[in-house]
Amino acid sequence: MTSTEDLLRDALSATARTVEPGTLSPLTAPVRRRSTAKWAVPLAAAGALLVLAAAIAIGGQMRGPRQSPPLTGTGPSRVVTVTDDTAAIRDVTGRKVADIPAPRGRYVAVAADGTGRTFYLAASEGRCAISLYRLSFRPDGSVDAPQRVRANAPIDISEDDAAMAVSRDGTRVAVSGACETTYRVSVLDTRSGGVRSWTAPTAASARLAPSWGPDGRTLAVFWWDARREIEQAPILLLDPQESTGGDLLMARVLRSAGIQQGPLKGGRIEAIAYDPDGRTMTVVVSLKAFSAIARISANTGDLVGGFTRVPTFAGGVRADGSGDHLLLFGSGQVARVDDGRLRWITRGHDHVDAAW
Numbered sequence: 001m002t003s004t005e006d007l008l009r010d011a012l013s014a015t016a017r018t019v020e021p022g023t024l025s026p027l028t029a030p031v032r033r034r035s036t037a038k039w040a041v042p043l044a045a046a047g048a049l050l051v052l053a054a055a056i057a058i059g060g061q062m063r064g065p066r067q068s069p070p071l072t073g074t075g076p077s078r079v080v081t082v083t084d085d086t087a088a089i090r091d092v093t094g095r096k097v098a099d100i101p102a103p104r105g106r107y108v109a110v111a112a113d114g115t116g117r118t119f120y121l122a123a124s125e126g127r128c129a130i131s132l133y134r135l136s137f138r139p140d141g142s143v144d145a146p147q148r149v150r151a152n153a154p155i156d157i158s159e160d161d162a163a164m165a166v167s168r169d170g171t172r173v174a175v176s177g178a179c180e181t182t183y184r185v186s187v188l189d190t191r192s193g194g195v196r197s198w199t200a201p202t203a204a205s206a207r208l209a210p211s212w213g214p215d216g217r218t219l220a221v222f223w224w225d226a227r228r229e230i231e232q233a234p235i236l237l238l239d240p241q242e243s244t245g246g247d248l249l250m251a252r253v254l255r256s257a258g259i260q261q262g263p264l265k266g267g268r269i270e271a272i273a274y275d276p277d278g279r280t281m282t283v284v285v286s287l288k289a290f291s292a293i294a295r296i297s298a299n300t301g302d303l304v305g306g307f308t309r310v311p312t313f314a315g316g317v318r319a320d321g322s323g324d325h326l327l328l329f330g331s332g333q334v335a336r337v338d339d340g341r342l343r344w345i346t347r348g349h350d351h352v353d354a355a356w
Contacts, residue, residue, distance in 0.1 A: 075325045076356035080119050080135070081334060082110050083350050087121055089143075092336070094346035100135065100146060108159045109175070111209075112355040114168030114321040119355060121146060124159030128179035131155070132188060149173070153195035155186045163209035163353070167216040168321070172240065174210045174219055178202050185210065185221050185248060187240040196240055200248035201225065207352070209271065209316060213298070214278045217241050220298075222257070222272075223248060231258030231268050235301065255301025259285060262303050264292060271316045276323040280304055284317045284328070293317070293326065293337065308340050318355055329354040 079090045080100070087100040087107040100107070105125035112119045119135040132155075133146035161177030176185045183202035188195050200223055208222035217239055224233035236251040259267040264285050271284040280295045285307070294307035310328060318327040326337040332350040335342050345354075 075338065076116050076320045076327075078116070078137070079327065079334065079345060079354055079356045080110050080112070080121075081329075081346065081349075081351050082107050082121070082353040084352065090346065092345065094334070094344070103133070103146065103148065104131070106159075109162045109164045109207075109209075109353045110355045111164040111166045111173070111318075113166045113170035115170075116321055116356055118166075118170050120149070120164065120166050120173050122162050122164050122175060124162070128156045128158050129154065130157045130159070130162055130175055132173055132175070134190070149188065149190055150193035151188055151195055152193045153197070155184075155188070155195065155197075156182075157184055157186070161207055163207045165210045165212050165219070167212045168214055169216055172212070172216060174212065174221075174240075176208070176210050176221055183223055183225075183248065185219070185238065187219070196243070196245040198238065198243075198245050198248040198251070207316075209318075209353075211272050211274045211281070213274045214276055218274075218278075218298075220254065220272055220274065220281065221248075221251075224257075229258075231256065233257045235269065235272060254298075255296070259303070264294060264303065264307060267292070269296075273317050273319045273326075274298065275319065276321070282317055282319060282323075282326065284310075286312070293328075308337070310337070310342055311335075316353070320356055325356075327354055327356050 077092055079092065081088055081090055087110060089097045089100065091097055102123050105123045107121050108124050109122040110119055117137040121133045121135060123131050123133060125131050132149040132151065134149050135143060135146045137143045155175055156179050157175055157177035158179050162175060163177060164173060164175045166173050171190055173188045173190060174185060181201060183200045184197055186195055186197040202225045210219055210221040212219055219238040219240060221236050221238060222233055223236055224230055234256055235254045236248065237254050238251050257269045259265055264287065267285040267287040269283045270286045273282045275282055279298055281298050283294055283296055285292045285294055290309050291312045292307040292309050295304040296302060297304055316329045328335045328337060329351055333347045334345045334351050334354045336345055
């Protein structure tokens with residue numbers, strides 16, 4: 001174990017010792033409160049999940065085993081990660097199963113639909129030019145090479161800012177980010193290739209992923225202009241089904257990123273993910289001493305319930321299709337949270353995005 005890993009381990013242990021019992025409110029989807037275990041997978045069970053052995057077809061050659069066991073057990077069994085210029089399929093222990101070659105350019109972001117079998121990868125193919133590729137897993141775990149998704153209009157977003165989200169049914173992919181002085185949210189219809197875009201002025205560079213509501217209609221997005229404090233950056237709600245695009249600033253404001261009251265006062269929301277019931281969102285809040293996972297109302301933006309402390313590396317959050325398991329990523333690391341407890345998936349690989 002390296003000295004850096006020792007420091008991270010000690011920091012995480014120190015953080016755990018400072019947790020007050022009253023602050024530990026396990027994150028559970030409200031629709032699952034009938035269960036006695038509020039998170040579906042304890043760490044021992046998570047470690048027993050079947051190992052993925054996926055296949056990538058490249059020019060007639062296969063990298064990795066030809067197929068994996070069917071999806072069984074509780075919780076996701078695979079993770080797709082993106083580093084500075086490559087993408088890979090990993091099992092839930094972090095072991096790399098297969099590399100995902102980019103047909104052109106390099107991958108910069110990834111997101112998955114509600115089934116965990118279809119992933120979309122954003123590839124940078126030029127200055128402020130993003131293309132999308134679909135990676136589909138079959139029930140037996142086998143997978144083909146990524147297929148380019150047709151788009152009838154360009155997605156003008158810088159590779160350094162691109163972040164994305166996929167609707168639960170996989171019919172819409174949202175990509176957000178900046179290009180020079182314009183912040184853009186583009187929604188691609190994966191069936192027709194149609195693209196709708198909303199824009200606003202910006203002087204900032206930040207990778208802040210959007211999130212789809214469970215109905216596939218509402219899209220929550222960040223917009224940050226560096227001429228303002230980031231705590232004032234609003235979380236906006238769009239309805240791409242009713243709007244054809246246009247001025248992002250005309251969207252409804254849910255709340256600002258800054259936390260002004262309560263136990264997380266002084267913190268800043270850095271990541272959002274709709275919960276499956278659509279009534280709440282899971283958020284990552286960054287404070288000076290630690291980060292925390294909490295929930296806010298999807299209608300009012302108010303904090304709901306308690307929170308769970310996590311290492312300060314956490315900068316992005318994705319829930320699985322059930323909402324019972326969270327994937328955290330940031331500062332090059334990826335971890336999962338089950339039953340309010342964190343377990344590392346991979347560390348020290350400069351990961352910029354991850355999805356399951």
